[in-house]
Amino acid sequence: MARPLVGFHDGCALHGALATAAAIEGVTPLVHSTPGCALRGAFSSTGAQNFRGAPIHLSPISSTNLAEKHIVFGGASRLREQIKNTLSVLPRGLLVVITGCPTEMIGDDVPAMVREAVTQGEAVVDVGAAGFLGSAHRGYERLVSVLASRVGELNLAPASEAPGLVNIFGIVPRYDETWASDLDEISRLLAGVGLTANPIFGPGGGLSSLAALPKAVASLVLSPWGLAPAQALQEKSGVATVVADGLPIGADAVEKLLRQLAAATGAVEETAIERLLSSERRYEDFALDETLDALSRLGRRRVALVGNSLLAGSLARFLVSTLGWEASALVLTDEPDGPLPTDLAGRVVATADGVETAAAIRASGADFLIAGARYGALAAELGIPLAAIADLGGRASLSGGFVGARGAARLLAALTATPVAPKLFTPQAALAAR
């Protein structure tokens, strides 16, 4: 049922599906909806300030841009025309037709239009991702589940054999802002123990990555949004699912993840794990030494953490188990399904609502905030430091991310670089001080 959201996080399912499709090299997204639906997502996911023209950072987005007559009489023939012309104009790979709210409401027979193209030998697939189905993360889940379960029908060039291949699920391109860097670092870590990551998205992924999904020895699930795709693949192709505790931040989390993968695949040598862990630990030691002076000055902090489930829980775990800090509140802004973790923080809330989030931060009594940059004003008002882990704009994908010891080092640098914000002067505060 409808619920008022104020100052909310995340876009709609169509936006997530679009960002996900556009992050696979060789995939052309075709949005079957009214104008505006696609570009709202394309611009906002990078923090664009100016909603004009075309998004420069994405490859072209085909769109039917339905008009009133299509809403009244149906848009199926417009879709047929757009599929045909898109296949001519844009380099051929896989065409993913994503439907928005208006087309779902008017009941266009999208699968029939897609079947027509497929019977002509074209690689086309459709995904229902109406915005009213939920968040951008939900859109990722829907799109990747469809691709995982129908990969054999997509007319893709067969993938070459890759021993020790591990599919990475649960990192949502652009909505998990450090996605490309995190995928890259996970790939590097897995390569260090003789496994090959199948990242699907970004420069390391692409259509061959998609085609290789069923050949993997395991699917690694890093957030709740990766579970349905991994299970769809397991059902279809028997690829084992390994569910991790979010992004592996720091050397201890890397160790846990590698041992999980070793147990599930039987394809990792213990000596390789130890060699990699030793180098991860050395890196983390170095980072701790470099920041220890500043850390000791900061002292033990009670932190309120606000972020997506991929990152926020793992951050809490690292801060508590490695730095000895306290997580006084954890706000999961992507509102994952299922029970919330109870062991990570004093107060755990799942909400996309900015007002509820602000209330949770206030109620936590935290003296340090790790959240999106949008909460800067609140941190200033509360007089506590903010380490911004989100709302960083498109460049966050190149930032290096939070995975492994290197990710922990970047986190330590961010925590210790954050000056303690002075209490804002307010008339109420002045009166209270008298």
Next chain:
Amino acid sequence: MARRPRLQTRETRLGALGARLGDAESVVADFAGDDLPQKRIRTFSEAAHDDLSAALDVLGLVEDLGLVVHGPRGCAVGPGAAQESATLARIAVTDLDQRDTVLGAGDALARTLKRLNDAVNPAALVVLGSPVVAINNDEIRAVVAEVATEIGKPVVWARTDGFRSHIAATGADAAADALLNIVDFQGEREPDLVNLLTSWTGPAIDDFAAAISTLGLRVNVLPAGAKVAALHRAARARASVVLDPDGLDALASGLSERFGVPVLDAPPPIGPKATALTLTRLADLTGRKIHAEASAAAVDFLRDKRIVLAGPSAFAFALADLAEAAGAEVVGLTLPHLDRTHSEPLARFSERRPKAQIHIGEAQGFELANVLQRLAPDLVVGAPDAVAAALRLGIPAARLDPADVIGVSGADAFAKAVSDAFAGAALARRLARSSARYSAGWLRRSPDWHVKLEVK
């Protein structure tokens, strides 16, 4: 209460075209008669903007306005949402789900308005319609009236729907209509007050406002960076000067029609000549004295250069004047839309450059790539996506936002952008080596093979 008529689309009101490619004189002919130009549609299109985004763009500029989008959550994603915490906090959404698309959600709208009002205490609230509630025919008007009475402050409706118009600027008209419905005309006219209607803020805008002040006039800058109080003041002003006609002409003409505030008839003040013209006409209109300085001799830094300009239409025509004064041959303009409000600058441009190509289409990257490849200009200046398309083709290009070139110093800003574009051509050479975004076969076809006259 009688149902208010639908807001007229730009197509109906002004014969707006959103898809067209032709030389300047043929486009002039489209607007020559009394009939509206015949509409063209695309059989292949890339993702385009809608009226809802354009309306959010305009309304988001007023700093103490609360905005409620009535629709599923994605419809409320607005400009700068990820970074502008102040704007973000003022935007709410009813977050309709699948069930609501069948049963409607008037209650949800009322609850959301009241929750946003409690959370941020805005001076007024605006409801924006989404495609979902437009298809559903959800009642908005009655809810808006009820909540306004209950909370005791203005609550108005920006009549956006996402699909009735293919010209995003229709949303700016809907936003203007909503803002005008908030205005409460009280007190006397203020003969020394001038509205400066701008979508941008920045030093060039401040300088231009200061130049108006030298005429002994007070300046009411809106909607960018303004508060609702500035809207009320706007109704009492002596005149309105419009810096961004493409976004704000409806607000200006609404102030004129509803409150008798005349709109200064002048092109956007870009560069010394246009700025002097604007100030002189404003002085005439308000009965002030102006000491027009002799304008500096034009420097022909673009002599023999073939240039394409891209950006909001009124801005692009004004920039074309500046480019030609600098010695350029403007071989093409790429514009989001054209309508009757552009007839005069279009005709003037066509007289000088009848064979220059006019491309009309917003966010249509494949058309841009094709047009630029054919024209092969020495330089492209203006909108970010046109600049990116040019650089990817190996053509030197410079981004220039309208806010950078307002006022006398606009000519210098333009000259600097041009000189930096040529000096930094290495980026264009590098990007030209990246893989192509459109099929080579298609790029050999006519750039408008997919644009057809609409069959009624």
